[in-house]
Amino acid sequence: MQKKISMILLMLFCAPFYLMAQNNISGIVTDSETNSPLPGATIVIKGTSTGVTTDFDGKYSIQASEGSVLVFSYIGFEPVEKEVTTDVINVTLKNDVAQLDEVVIIGYGTTTKKDATGSVQLLTSKDLNKGAITTADQMIAGKSAGVRVVNNGGDPDAGINIRIRGGSSLNANNSPLIVIDGVPLSNQNPAGQANPLTLINPNDIESFSVLKDASSTAIYGSRASNGVIIITTKTGTKGAPQFNFSSNVQVGTLSRTIDIFESSEYTDFIQNTYPNSSELLGLNGTIYDTNWQDEIYRTSYTLNNNLTARGNLFNKIPIRASFGHSEINGILKESQLNRYTASLNISPEFFDQHLKLTINAKGIATEKDQPDGGAIGSALTANPTLPVYDPDGGIFGGFYQLTDDQGIVGPANPLALLKQRERNEDADRFIGNMELRYKIHGLEDLTAVINTGIDYSESTINEYFLPSAVASYSIFESLPIFNNFSENYSEDQVKRDHLLDAYLSYEKLWDGALRKIDVQAGYAYQNFTTQGVTYPTTTENGFRESQQPFKYYTELNLQSYFARTNLNFYDKYLLTASLRADGSSLFAKDQRWGYFPAVALAWKIDSENFLKDAEWLSQLKLRLGWGLTGQQDITGPVGFYPNTALYDDGDPTVSYIFGDRAVTTYRANAFNPDLSWEKTSTYNIGIDFDMFSSILSGTIDAYTRNTTDLLAEVPQSEGALRNRFVSNVGETDSKGFEAALQIRPIQTNNFTLEFNSNVGFNETYIKDLDNITQFASGGGIGRGTGVNIGQTAVGERNRTFWLYEQIYTADGAPIEDAFVDQNGDGVISDSDRIFIPFEPKWTYGFGTYMQFKSLDLTANFRGQIGGRIYNGNLLNRGFTASVIPLTDTGFINNALNLYDGTRYNGFSNIPSDLQALSDFYVSDASFLRLDNITLGYNLKPFDDKKIGLRIYGSANNVFVVTDYEGLDPENFDGIEASPYARPRTFTLGLNLDF
Template sequence: MKTTTKSLLFFLFFVPILMFGQTTLTGTVTEQSTSIPLPGVNVVIKNTTTGTATDFDGNYQIEVNNGDVLVFSYVGYQTIEITYSGQATLNVQLNEDAAQLNEIVIIGYGTTTKKDATGSVEAITAEDFTKGNIVTPENLLSGRVAGVSVTTSGAPGSGSQIKIRGGSSINASNDPLIIIDGLPIDNNGVSGSRGVLASINPNDIDSFSVLKDASATAIYGSRASNGVIIIVTKKGKSTFSATYDAQYSFGELTDRIDVFSGDAYRQLVASQPINGTTLDESLLGTANTNWQDEIFRNTVSSQHNLTMQGSLFKVLPTRFSFGVTNQEGAVLTSEFERRNLSLALNPSFFDDHLKINLNANLSFEDNRFGDSGQIGSALRYDPTQPVYDPSSPFGGFYQHIVSGNLANGTTNPVAELLQRNNTGDSNRTYGNLNFDYKFHFLPELRAVLNIGFDETEAKTIDITSLSSRIQNLDKVNSSSGYQKRTNKLLDGYLTYNKAFDKIRTEFTVGYSYQQFTNEGNNTGNTRDPLSLPSTFADPDVVLIGFFGRANLTFLDKYLLTLTYRRDGTSRFSKDNQWGDFPAAALAWNLSDEDFLKESKTISSLKLRAGYGITGQQAFFGANDIYLNRYRGGNVNSQYQFDNAAIQSLIASEINPDLKWEDTTTMEFGIDYGLFDERVSGSLNFFQKNSTDLLFTASVADGTNFSNSIIQNIGELQIQGIEFSINADVVKQDDFTVDFNFNATLLDREIKELALGQDVRTGGISGGTGNNIQLLREGFAPNSFSVFKQLYDNSGNPIEGAFVDLNGDNVINDDDRYLKENPGADVILGFQSNINYKNFDLSFNLRANLGNYVYNNVNSSRAQYELLQDNAVLGNVPTSVLETGFQRTSDVIISDIYVEDASFLKMDNITLGYTFSNISKHLKSVRLWGGVQNVFTITNYSGLDPEVFNGIDNIIYPRSRTILAGANFKF
């Protein structure tokens, strides 16, 4: 007892000495770029358990001794260590750690890291987004991800054609599944809207994850054959900050389709007979009108975004944003306006065991649709006539008049645009509520519940003044419509994470329910008594899924992922309602082996192999084609029954055997990092085989209620190689240079069609019922089916003369051959960012090699016979001088119109300067300028080599746009 007492007294004697040797250190931790305080930063004395965390205002307090090493760490920021040297106050600034932020990859129903990913997944965060005049979110990815192509029309706010690895289907959808904060959205839009992504503000997006192979996408089963794009929106933060972005753009079309000027046209009409008949020069006017200049305009557009984030009531991390976009189209009257409201609440409770994420978005989209068909009219309209005629009885616009009436043929395109008001308004509400609970008694187990909702209501009104068509008639044709689409989601799943000595495990099991509805009505033309109003309500589409995934990691080097999903859909009959979609993937972190672990060159090296089956059920047709369905016949088709007139019913086509498309994917991949990850990227080899293709094909007469129905026929194979490299070329404190380069090689081949029969597709203008593309076994989809042109000794094409390929001395469809296809063989992307002190420069390049386009502008318009159509004169492209062709019908199927459309484009270049620490409240201002659609290098003779589906029949042209903007951070 005495010994114990002495020991206690000895200890108490030294306590004051120990306490005297310690100092209370205080300070504030802030973010270096914005000087905003950071709450929750860990402040720990190195090699001890002594530590604290910063409060809401970034302040901390800790007891330290001289020589202690303080470690400051915070998720997403670079950890720093500082040796304490006796000061009373120590303020610290942390830098964002881009490598750490990029390490997390969002996947289906969870997250992983780049090191642990076994599938082909690419994550793109905000700092990597494509810059420039970005109005719709998919363009943030343009040229940025290997295997992903984004083709956007020049129309304001227009949607894009997005393909991942060339799609997977022929006749069904090739659109990827897009998921916003856990909510899979419907790729079908509503009338009155520009597209399903047009209502989403790109400023609200934090990151994209692109899932490409089946081992990554199979967790989404029946909708994943075309790949998956997961969009994560920005969340609330505890620290207060505010930003205001303003952008103005000034667009101008830099190219036109070459047609004859007024003076050149008068000379042409005077000198060029048609089939020996002289043209009627009395129809010529005295004006010189460039009709393309008259229907196109220079544009002024703007975007404004205000964002505020911080803790609401000091406990609720919140983000609020408001955005306004106004975009003029290059075609007269074409306009797009969008207003967005976004709210994100991200509280956590019970010591972070329960995390709640609420994302609520409102979007209001207002459109005026300028009729892009008038671009074709502008090419054809007589350039010797004026736009306006004060004596005209057609609303003051010049029109072709024959015998006092409006002549048959093209009408004044300016009048058509200005005297039509075709508008559409859509209001969209979408978002989700996510609960993520980590069990107190079993912290390895998490339960996640996700509730999603997406509803769009749209109204359309189309009013056309009849004064453009009927003399002195001050009346209008008018129609209006209404449509509502809803999308409801309920997901629930459990995730269990546990490490057992040398093995790490993660197991996920869950259930998903999603319902889609679509209904609406249309008034018909209110002036026309024969145009009756109509209503529609599509059968609801319900998708149910059960899914599971197991991730096993051994020694942190060997990884195995097993995935399974069982999906059911209301679109198919009970016999085919359910589908099974399994997948497996293996990976080996080779760089963690002893023989590479100490390598100074190879910092990471992973080998991957995956196999899986995914599905496709988004065909274009009725949602209930497996049922006996009837539709009302013509209102005049009635029969009498018991003194009552009964309207007739018509049976619709039926296919109870319809089922999913299945796509089987095999992939081998290499992920690499060199020189401490200064250089990184991947190399992938893949093959996709889609079977039971959903296809509208002919059936035998009398076997159904239509001569063609949706069937499961055929097989498509796509093989490819992807390569990507990211490099930090220069990485200094005040000077950085980085770049991303990606390349994709694709080969597509139709392996099987029903009964081995060819299928003609690709309708074109000019003549009646002409098709220019063909589906044939052994060839790429939509290959161009054309006659082989004959040329004279001087190299000039001979009109109507083609090679007799089968040698039967008759030129017919049997002599058509397949010449190339619209799909690019190679897709390239290059992006670079250069930062020097406060200056920043970025640019983006894209290239397609081996893609071909059928020039339908020339094939249907560049012939002399079109100079006069009955009593109306019309213009033609000047390319007619090169061919000398007289008749459209003789030449329209010639291979002369299939052109190599390979191209190199610089999509954008931007230069900015940031002013920092301007005042106590204004942290920084970035001023920037740039150019969108900088240049295009191509041998294609048309307006733009990048067209949908490879047929150029008057595209909406893309403007070159000068950009100026400012970003304010508070």
């Protein structure tokens, strides 16, 4: 005993000398399969937080004493421990394909790919789209089976529509829940921001976790009926400081235009078809050659710069900070978005790593110039033989505008619409959270977690009509458009969204039949408030006059209790069960709470005795899942207080005149105290497989989904406060199939070849609408009041057109107002209209990655099979009489170029409202798009091997293969009118690591 005590005292005495005897240990970390270096691998002295990471060439250097143990690790590889016995330690890491331990965020916890029981896909940096990426949604378009990402055109801040498995509702929200670093975003965007994913710099994103089926999403309850996208950003490092600078320049060009008459073609058409109107060609005998689409569009440029620093402050606090600036110009003139982003991640650990504090902070400031979108439609209509600028200078700031003694006639000058209006939409936004994760002393298997977050934004919108350098008003003195150079509209808004999650997590490993238990239970609180004021104006005596400010305030509160357990039996059989109770302020007290359970089973077939020795098989897993999710987000159609009888301040544009004052009134709001939860039940079966050392891997899923108590905006009875309001009506049934496949046929030291593909099928049918057979569901086509083509009907697919079937002549020409009599009663009526779904059943994506030594090539395609588009341009500009106004106003319009030199292949007269309801205007929207192609090269320009430089060039929206004759077949709403064209973009960029 005395000898042992003496040895301990001697060791304690010598310890400082051992600590002083630190050696410089260096080496290289490589991949066992390819022998290539692994940059970013982590080396930590075991039992400490001291560590470093490898440089671009896989090299490292660390101070460690002899006899200490170094732990080498890298995501996707098996960790290795090495005792320090020499100054040079080279390590080879093996692929961890057997364990498939990539971490997947699943909400209030994590799992691994091998242990996931639901339909969950992890997309990391190697999987995402490359090239001209300015917003996060562009990174995942076409990359996940069953996930459809469609933006609203080429606007730098174009709104997006993301659908996972097609969405589950009729009129309630169908967008997935988006969670950024533990903070769920509101579905209401701040004023001045159309795309919610503009707020996060793509350069900061580490991964996307896409949760598709109800067994994986039900833990989020009422906000998860349409799937969940969890975005995780990059964090600090325990190793040496690392810096990255990335920069790229993008040039955008107009990829396609709508085929309207050019000046010479237009002149021939008018002279041959309407010779009496030939005098309206040109100005003062001069025929101008004006391409109005060329006048409003431009070659755009975008500049992106990002600087990132990662490190380990005081060898104790991993930290990452980044700053980014993007100057994004749209191809439509006067369209621009300046974005400034900053992020900070700090994740220190205390009390012998029992307490982990994680702080995420992201700030964004956007300055947007939003042009007058009416210029696009005007450019399609304006006479191409007229000049852009007035030869005599004129009174319109130099722009030519056709007028008569009543004022402007014909379409407004398209370029003037862009140049003589300015609309500034500025928004500052902060999103951040602080998470405390405490592993309880003495009960290390039990962890207490508190997560608080905030999403705060301030927005300002100001719109002006700019001066036109008017020299003389002459007869136009009383016309507002010429005198109105003051502010036209302004708005100030503040949004505050608060979050609190508090839960306990218990995780325990055993050696018996139950190998692992992982349980979470807790409480979630979310509160969303928006308040603001608008300052409308009206025209008084030719000048803009401010009206009474209109204030608004909305609030939504959600509170929840949730629990989930994950059980692992024999490391073969997995069980997940969860329950969430949600309360929403949108519903009355007796309808407020909804309960959403879920359960999933998984069988790891590869772990069975008859397969566990099969070296060719890394994973074979069967998954079965069921879950119930809810829906309450109906604020779009009915506001935030749909269950309560309230009076609102009337719209300031609708007022009563008392004497010389315009006074707004209070109005009664429609309400429905019986509103309750929409409920979606989903069954899912899936297979995950990984074979031949990951040469072949993939996943296959099939599902059915039933939604009941649909929240739909339906017609109301006579005498109601509104003719349409939201009620719980009926149900829908959906079914779908998804498959994703990855093939890696070549993985060598000098050459890598990979292929990936995915396909998704989805269709939703309306099974019941209670006592309603069908009702209109939007689809305005620019005609008179009530001329809509969208329809919701029992027995039909969701999102359909309701149209007549066109009759044609023997040579294929449509006969005006002639339709198929579907029921044979001799009368053309609504009963003869047919339903035409416009959403595609099939979506797909595929791509390839090749690397030869330092050269790499990536290409990604995506598309859809089926779907329909109603060509609004063909309706409104595809007939000969569209060039001649109905009254003698002295102007002529342009039209679609359907003239073959002898006849115009369209209708003669303006189509009637009945003809507008013809399927003649509907086209197949199938397409294949080469979304992006990127070629990169890794350089080693300096002797300092810690510096790595990659240069790359890419092209986005390279080409589209389609039979659609309009502008673009990719259209979420199914109607093409005057769209903002998507540009073709070319990018040159670099990434510098040092």
